[in-house]
Amino acid sequence: ANTRPRHIQESDMSTGTNAKSTASDQGFFAQYGGKYVAEVLRRPLDELEAAFREAMEDKAFLDELDIIRRDYIGRETPLYFAPTATRLLGGAQIYIKLEGLANTGAHKINNAIGQCLLAKRMGKKRIIAETGAGQHGLATAAACAKLGLDCTIYMGEVDVRRQQPNVAAMELYGAKVQAVTSGSRTLKDAVNEAMRDWAAHPDSTHYVLGSALGPAPFPDIVREFQSVIGREVKKQCAERGIKIGAMVACVGGGSNSIGFFEPFINEQEPRLIGAEAGGIGPGVGENASRMTGEAARDGIMQGYKSRFLLDEDGQALPTRSISAGLDYCGIGPQLAALGRSGRVEFTSILDKDALEAVSFFAKNEGILFALESAHAGAAAMKIAKEIPSDQAVIINMSGRGDKDVFITSPVFRPAEWLDFLHAEIERLEGGKDIHDAKSMQK
Numbered sequence: 001a002n003t004r005p006r007h008i009q010e011s012d013m014s015t016g017t018n019a020k021s022t023a024s025d026q027g028f029f030a031q032y033g034g035k036y037v038a039e040v041l042r043r044p045l046d047e048l049e050a051a052f053r054e055a056m057e058d059k060a061f062l063d064e065l066d067i068i069r070r071d072y073i074g075r076e077t078p079l080y081f082a083p084t085a086t087r088l089l090g091g092a093q094i095y096i097k098l099e100g101l102a103n104t105g106a107h108k109i110n111n112a113i114g115q116c117l118l119a120k121r122m123g124k125k126r127i128i129a130e131t132g133a134g135q136h137g138l139a140t141a142a143a144c145a146k147l148g149l150d151c152t153i154y155m156g157e158v159d160v161r162r163q164q165p166n167v168a169a170m171e172l173y174g175a176k177v178q179a180v181t182s183g184s185r186t187l188k189d190a191v192n193e194a195m196r197d198w199a200a201h202p203d204s205t206h207y208v209l210g211s212a213l214g215p216a217p218f219p220d221i222v223r224e225f226q227s228v229i230g231r232e233v234k235k236q237c238a239e240r241g242i243k244i245g246a247m248v249a250c251v252g253g254g255s256n257s258i259g260f261f262e263p264f265i266n267e268q269e270p271r272l273i274g275a276e277a278g279g280i281g282p283g284v285g286e287n288a289s290r291m292t293g294e295a296a297r298d299g300i301m302q303g304y305k306s307r308f309l310l311d312e313d314g315q316a317l318p319t320r321s322i323s324a325g326l327d328y329c330g331i332g333p334q335l336a337a338l339g340r341s342g343r344v345e346f347t348s349i350l351d352k353d354a355l356e357a358v359s360f361f362a363k364n365e366g367i368l369f370a371l372e373s374a375h376a377g378a379a380a381m382k383i384a385k386e387i388p389s390d391q392a393v394i395i396n397m398s399g400r401g402d403k404d405v406f407i408t409s410p411v412f413r414p415a416e417w418l419d420f421l422h423a424e425i426e427r428l429e430g431g432k433d434i435h436d437a438k439s440m441q442k
């Protein structure tokens, strides 16, 4: 077991190319995946795997999960036909799966609720999670509040400072946000800290990993809980007689995309397309393109083997994207394998094209995409003409864009936004509203 990053040469890879839809006994999808962890984490991971397999066979567990999905998350989410986008793009019929309508505003709640319910079934009272931009922390905090679990979120100190709105929401949900001060004080360090905590408290605590990556069995667990998205799409299309030409999702760690693609992976059709963050360009440090980028390499980091953006020594390179959720140096092992086998195509979307997609769908359809999801929107805009008009392109809108107002407003209306911020500071420093709020709390 080796937890340190190590650069794996291409020639070290096994020759398997088929990415099966579940990991092998050792947690591999063809050449990617595995369980590269310190000895102390082997037992908690093995126990988690056994409990997960049992729960997925337990009707009472699945029924409870279904009711929470229906009444708390708000499933099923709509599959929306976008008539204006279809007309303007001139090709395939454009449909949008509105995951952004899920409670808390994105798909992440599907996984957070599933894992927290599993933890409860295992008798755990305490939940920990890592978060970068705060979206996974927020979903986990909400799930813990709903299910009555104690919750600690590890977040790099730098991220705590930049993502105050999400920190505030996590605290409202009753979670403790633990600022991580080691390393670069960002997501990578938060993951390490959460792993350390879990290794120290495996009996009381479950670690809710936020995407379809990390050591086995996490890629299987996260895909399973997110595959509700794809199953609904398949049913909705069958009911409405929609023929799918292509499905498009954005890819950070890969949880919304693998869940959306899952029921179609072992079929020949439709085309499955993953949109990575192209950032500001193709150069090293300018994007987060793990499948199509110049610095993409095979490697082992944070417990799994996959494609990463690494330097010559196997160290993680800096990444860049306008969307915090796609700004990560690794990709889930199953998607890496599906990319290598050719079943999933990858494309890289520039920040500016994602912003353009945000305005396009807002203006023409009244739907505000999250910046992450707008990468999928932009990829769909590019390929719509390639697909015949009797077929559909389905975009997974993984989240809605309200959360991005601090990023989109300075781009779309910089002067007005600056005025607004100045006025807010004046209002708060004037103290009147703070005073009023304090007297209301009494």
Ligand SMILES: *Cc1c(COP(=O)(O)O)cnc(C)c1O
Pocket (backbone or CB within 6 Å): 106, 107, 108, 135, 136, 210, 211, 212, 250, 251, 252, 253, 254, 255, 256, 257, 325, 326, 370, 372, 373, 398, 399, 400
């Ligand atoms: C976190 C996030 C993503 C990226 O994560 P995946 O695991 O790749 O799905 C995409 N969209 C939204 C809205 C997110 O919050």
